[in-house]
Amino acid sequence: MLDLLLKVLDFAIPILIVIAIGLFGTGLLIELGLMQKLSVLAGPLFRHTNLPESCASAFVVSLGSAVAANSMVVQVRNSGCINDTEAMLCALLNSTPAYVREILTYQIPIVLPALGYFVGGFYVGVFILTAIIKVSIVVILSKLLLEKNNCKMADIQTMKKISFNDAVKRTFKKEKRLFTKIAVVYLAMTTIVFYLRENGVFEVFSVLPLAEMFHIPSESIVPLTTYIASPIMGISLLGPMLNDNGISPVQAMIVLMLGSMFMLPIFGIRSLLPRYVSLFGARIGTKIVAISTSISIFVRFIILIILLQVAA
Numbered sequence: 001m002l003d004l005l006l007k008v009l010d011f012a013i014p015i016l017i018v019i020a021i022g023l024f025g026t027g028l029l030i031e032l033g034l035m036q037k038l039s040v041l042a043g044p045l046f047r048h049t050n051l052p053e054s055c056a057s058a059f060v061v062s063l064g065s066a067v068a069a070n071s072m073v074v075q076v077r078n079s080g081c082i083n084d085t086e087a088m089l090c091a092l093l094n095s096t097p098a099y100v101r102e103i104l105t106y107q108i109p110i111v112l113p114a115l116g117y118f119v120g121g122f123y124v125g126v127f128i129l130t131a132i133i134k135v136s137i138v139v140i141l142s143k144l145l146l147e148k149n150n151c152k153m154a155d156i157q158t159m160k161k162i163s164f165n166d167a168v169k170r171t172f173k174k175e176k177r178l179f180t181k182i183a184v185v186y187l188a189m190t191t192i193v194f195y196l197r198e199n200g201v202f203e204v205f206s207v208l209p210l211a212e213m214f215h216i217p218s219e220s221i222v223p224l225t226t227y228i229a230s231p232i233m234g235i236s237l238l239g240p241m242l243n244d245n246g247i248s249p250v251q252a253m254i255v256l257m258l259g260s261m262f263m264l265p266i267f268g269i270r271s272l273l274p275r276y277v278s279l280f281g282a283r284i285g286t287k288i289v290a291i292s293t294s295i296s297i298f299v300r301f302i303i304l305i306i307l308l309q310v311a312a
Helices: 002-031 034-046 053-062 066-078 084-094 097-145 164-198 201-207 209-213 218-229 231-243 249-280 282-311
Strands: none
Touching: 002 097, 002 164, 002 231, 034 053, 053 066, 053 084, 053 097, 066 084, 066 249, 084 097, 084 249, 084 282, 097 231, 097 249, 097 282, 164 231, 218 231, 218 249, 231 249, 249 282
16 A cells, blocks of 8 residues: 555645646736736737727737626627627627636646646647637637627626735635645546456456547546546546556547537536626526537537557
8 A cells, every 4th residue: 555655646746736836827927917918919819800909909908808808798798899790709809818728827837737748748739729710710700790890898807917926825825725736636537447457456447438439448447537627636547547557648648539529518508608698697607508519519529530450
């Protein structure tokens, strides 16, 4: 048992240190408002759309908070400045900065250390590709469906500046709880997977047809099903398998794509749908979630097909 715990700690502690540094560093950047510097991207982007300037203002705010940005879009729509189609496209565009935040606060500090730079980098690349495709679809649809709208927003919300010391305190307070949760889950899941692998428990899954269908080891069914419930837990299980060569990098990528495809609709219904329906109403809110989720699933499906061809 002691040998197992030492093996787990030897594998997990370096990763947890990187996670802690990454979480605190990116959290501090957000608290200091430096994420807002990305607003310079809004100008060139919106010049290629038929969306009004009011949507560009909301997009800048979405770099800090998608909820605040979409609240602005609702206010503009209710004032008659934009119609439902424009509001829907604005909301879809406002969801894309979340990919940047997630890459900085989740993918780089958590996924890369857990899965390694090759598989983790692939996973980050999928998020970047999804964001690019989503933005491209909004640009194309705005050109096809909309006439140029010069409606402007009267007020632009800005983030209140805080001192560096206050930013450090707020970051530590926020990220401490998140890191503790991640560390506990990561250590628990790593211990479980090492124990199960050493005792051959994963062999009972060898009869499952899903593994053979997608060219992945039978034991990968465990992180796959776990990922659907919790991506962090699924990745925590997948990391040790990669480290022990129990699963190849391509097979790990297949597991990640399958897990994402099953997880995204659940996440959309559980987390996104109530938020968007409460802001935009049932009809528009449901459309926004359905389109956004469908784009993400479609990207992963295409990548999954490519990976299956490589693995064949």
